[in-house]
Amino acid sequence: MKELFNNKGLTLVEIIMTLAILGVVICPLMNLLVMSQKINSEGEKEYRVIQTAQYFMEEIRAMDEIDTGVFVYNGEEMCYERIVLEVLDDCRAEIKITPGSYGLHYIEVNILNDREEITSLTGSIVID
Numbered sequence: 001m002k003e004l005f006n007n008k009g010l011t012l013v014e015i016i017m018t019l020a021i022l023g024v025v026i027c028p029l030m031n032l033l034v035m036s037q038k039i040n041s042e043g044e045k046e047y048r049v050i051q052t053a054q055y056f057m058e059e060i061r062a063m064d065e066i067d068t069g070v071f072v073y074n075g076e077e078m079c080y081e082r083i084v085l086e087v088l089d090d091c092r093a094e095i096k097i098t099p100g101s102y103g104l105h106y107i108e109v110n111i112l113n114d115r116e117e118i119t120s121l122t123g124s125i126v127i128d
Contacts, residue, residue, distance in 0.1 A: 045088075046119075052087055053109045053121040056095055060107050061125050066097060087111065091118065103128050
């Protein structure tokens, strides 16, 4: 009976089969990890863009009056505009403040990447 089972070590065939089975199991797991990292990176970028838009919105809401040194009045669209270049990576911010009635001003913050709108945030403020 001792001659049927060799307990001295693994044969070459056993090692090759083990590596083949590990390869079949590990390849899909590695693909899953790579895909997970891509999704996580996109989510982080989207979060940063939304946080940047929120920053500009809060900056405007903290103003007592429109700073004409920063915002330029556009007579055609009848609004104050500001463009901030290089906000994130290759993005820029376009901010518009449109005066309304009774001191109400409408705020629009757009974060753009190569003329493609990534996110848009709207709000309002009362300025006397």
